[in-house]
């Protein structure tokens with residue numbers, strides 16, 4: 001059997017290659033708790049893990065978008081598979097938070113002040129790249145110029161969904177011109193009828209559009225699992241706060257319920273009623 005003393009702990013220069021690569025010293029020094037409450041570490045560390053996974057989701061969304069722009073559908077499908085699994089990991093993280101009781105959460109909630117996940121800019125980058133362009137969500141960060149500039153850049157970028165529509169258009173499907181060449185920062189109508197029709201063609205002529213059909217379902221997988229995150233967030237908030245208002249000042253669960261109804265890639269949801 002391998003003996004631990006035979007394994008490498010340090011490189012020749014005395015440094016620890018794992019710690020150097022992972023940045024453990026910085027990463028593990030960031031858990032700045034505000035109270036002695038027993039469950040605050042669960043809350044803070046899970047929230048930090050969520051932030052990191054939002055970042056990974058953003059990275060994978062950008063990659064999938066670029067692969068679609070390069071007509072590399074097989075590559076985009078591989079990336080979307082990883083993206084979906086990022087959301088699976090995010091969804092699993094709620095198990096840590098739902099083990100808190102309302103009284104345990106109340107022990108440190110006041111110490112959060114007005115701090116709320118609503119102020120997460122990584123979450124907004126991720127939303128923008130998935131096509132949910134609400135400029136106001138960038139405006140809230142105007143006070144911190146580097147963050148604001150980055151968010152405006154994301155807002156102005158083509159989304160993963162825009163890239164999917166452009167692929168359909170290059171394949172000769174009748175996607176309206178103003179959906180494939182436009183100011184990407186602008187919000188679009190909730191459901192564009194012509195695009196629902198295009199997806200209907202893809203679903204009803206699966207043999208002809210085999211790879212695009214797989215792409216459609218992979219996008220729905222992603223939207224489904226992100227929606228699941230939002231719904232579990234809502235349910236967790238109901239469990240911990242009931243009808244209390246949020247730390248950012250919203251009506252709390254009522255506000256989150258409306259957010260949870262919003263759908264990414266809306267025409268892919270609308271088409272289901274036409275099949």
Ligand code: HEM
Nearest residue numbers: 047050097116117118123237240246247248249250252259
């Ligand atoms: C378990 C304790 C949690 C509670 C009680 C809670 C509560 C809330 C509430 C009430 C809101 C609405 C805005 C407000 O008025 O504050 C909100 C928004 C939000 N929270 Fe949480 N939250 C929790 C955990 C988390 C975690 C772990 C994350 C991950 C970073 C997170 C991310 C968000 C995001 C991104 C929003 C904005 C949603 C949107 O605009 O779509 N929350 N949260």
